[in-house]
Amino acid sequence: MNLAEAIIKKNVEKHPLKSAIGFKKKDGGWKELSWQKFSEVIFKTANALKDLGIELNDKVAIYADNSAEWMIFDLAVLSIGAITVPIYSTNNTEQAEFILNDSGAKSVLVGSQAQYDSCLEILKKESTGLKTIIISKKAVWIKKEFSSFYLEDFIAKSSPKFEFSEKNEDDTATIIYTSGTTGNPKGVILPHGNFVKLCDAHFEFFKFKNFEDEISLAFLPLTHVFERSWTLLCLYGGARVYFLEDPKDIAKALVEVKPSMMCVVPRFLQKVYAGVLEKADEGSSLKKKIFNWALEIGNQTAEFKRKDQTIPLGLKCKEKVADLLVFSKIKEKLGGRLWFIPCGGASLSPEVTHFFESIDIHVTVGYGLTETTATLTAFPPTNFEHGSCGKPLPGVEIRIGEHDEIQAKGNGIMKGYYKRPEETEKVFTQDGWFKTGDAGKFDDKGNLFITDRIKDLMKTSNGKYIAPQMIENLLTNNNFIQQIVLIAEGKQFVSALIVPNFEFLNDYLKKKNIPFTNWEDIVQKKEIIDFYKEKINELQKHLSDFEKVKKFTLMPAEFEISSGEITPTLKIKRNIVLKKYSDIIEKMY
Incomplete structure (x- = not known):
């Protein structure tokens, strides 16, 4: 059950000339590779890795941003029975070195000059097992004397003929190092069978029709289990996947690629939702009436669809008008074809899912961890419950254990943490259930x-x-709030550190003719603090009094990955932030 074979073989046999992947060319346009060409490049890469001396169960790392080369390299590594070790492209030299050394990776694919320079520094050390650096882009300047090869040159003389290495379902496919909000990351061991079984479970659960016609846009980090699992699932089902190298270009890419599906994190949907409401609020009274009417029609229609009931003819006609006047304009900004969005990584307010259902884009909220190969539960196509994380996928068992802890068994559960038996033992019950935390x-x-x-x-x-x-999720639904950290432990009331959305705040300053000096001064201005106080009070008015944020401090800059305040998956390292800004926090009490 080689995962790469399960993806490549059937699709090449079924539709060799159909497009498999897409990526940006140097001139800014998009290029596609057919399944035949895609498989040939994978096989040439696999043969080159074997010629390099990469053997069964050797570790090979990928330290790069999203790209077609990322996925080609991953599938090539899996094809020869080696083990892929992804490293976040935002990790610094020290973090990358830890993962390379801990995993024992012999070779690494890098994508940028900074990543190459970091790996070159690591390779020069006698303590490392790293022997070779392969570079995906020729724009990177390299030192060939230090076993450095451009991918294009590396595979140039390799044969496109290949036979997959046989793998059992329990054989390790990948070791994914969790970004970790505390301490060093742990390597999560995921076998081939986890991915194949979960792909089959998704198709059984969602009952997709004509999946081969779908188009996905991969813009979340492939290093993360969510995007990687979703992209592998898309390829497994024969859908076309486009790879976006710079997530900052997402707005442009959506219009160019016009995806029908894509996985996202809640912040993406929150920004779209808040942006639409903000624009509607700025419109004339007539436009507001039309928007609110359309939204009500959309909500009514969405409820019939959610309950899998026939939509009355009159409501159908109204929905077409609502779509023409309002919804189509919103959807065009997202490419115009988007209808299915898996969302995970953090909680998402029901207000947001209601909104997207009303404009006929189905957001499938799911729940899972790196240790469970992503999805444990998800919204079913119909009869889902807003505010929930859906229902368990086929082959997944879930129970509620001590202290209301969610515990899981079945498809997708990791083999353990690499070289950390004691840590592995801590997260499993005596009867074999994984403790999610x-x-x-x-x-x-x-x-x-x-x-x-x-x-x-x-x-x-x-x-x-x-x-x-x-509470943090509720408040970040507003476009003026980018990040938030709640403080309450041992305190007499709830307070918060709030990072404004500086783009929206800048627009507000211009509208109110408030002169801009610098963000340190702006966030201390009384009129800005009062503005945020009003926003926060409105957002939390339905909360219990003890849950409400009573005091807050506006921060002059975002929490950053480079400073260790957030993980590469943008989760705030609460303990680090609380320690770093303890003086500011104490002033609020």
Whole structure:
């Protein structure tokens, strides 16, 4: 059950000339490779790796941004029975060195000059097992005397003829190092069978029709289990995948590629949602009426679809008008064809999912971890529950354990943490259930609801428990709030560090004729603090009094990966932020 073979073989046999992948050319246009060409490049890369001396179960790393080369290299490594070790492109030299040394990777694919320079520095050390650096782009300047090869040259003389290495379902396919909010990352061991079984489970669960006609845009990091699993699933089902190298170009790429599917994190949807509401609010009274009417029609229609019921003819006609006047304009900004969006990585407010359902884009909220090969649960196509994380996929079992902890068994569960038996033992119960570290509950219809990360639950000095993710998620639904960290543990009330969305705040300054000096001054201005106070009070008005943010401090800059304040998956390292800004926090009390 070689994962690469399961993806490549059937698609090459079924439709060799159909486009498999797309990527940006130097001139800015998009180029596609057919399944035949795609497989040939993978096989040439696989043969070149074998000629290099990469053998069964050797570790090969990828330290690069998203690209077609990323996926080609990954599938080539898997094809020869070696093990892929992804490294976040945003990791620094020290972080990359830890993963390369801990995994024992013999070779690495890099994409940028900075990544190459980091790996060259590591390769020169006697303590490392790294022997070869392969570079995906010729724009990078290299030193060939240090076993450095451009990918194009590396595979030039290789044969496109290839036989897959046989693999059992329990054989390791990849070791993914969790970004970790504390300490060094741990290598999660995921076997070939996890991916194949979960691909089959997704198709059984969603009952996709004509999946081969779908187009996905990969813009989240392929290093993360979510985008990688989703992209592998798309390729497994014969869909076409375009790779976006710079996520900052997402708005342009959506219009150019016109994807029908793509996986996202909640912040992407929150920004679209808040942006649409902001624009509608700025319109004339007539435009506001039309927008609100269309949204109401959309909500009514979405409810019939959610319940898998026939939509009345009159409502269908109204929906067509609503789409013509309002929804089509929103959807055009997203490419015009998008209809299915898997979303994971953090919680998402039901207001946001309701909105996207109303404009006829189905957001499938899911729940999973790196340790579970991504998806454990997801919204089914119909009869899902807004605010939940959906229902378990086929082959996945979930129970609620001690302290309301979500525990899982079945398809997708990791083999363990690489070279860390003690850490592995900690996250499994004696009867073999994986402990997620998340608290949750099931409703009477079998929908899973996440209440919070167990270790993140906060207890105020008044004995009240606060679930920070829910409140943080609620507040970041507003376009003026980019990041937020709640503080409550041991305190008499809830406070927060808030990073404004500087782009929207800058527009607000211009509208109000407030002169810009620098962000340090701006976030301390009384009129700006009052503006945010009004926004926050409006957003949290339905919360219980003990849950409400009573005081906050506006931060003059975003929390950054480079400073260690957030992980490469943009999760805030709460303990680091709390320690770093302890003086600011104490002033609020």
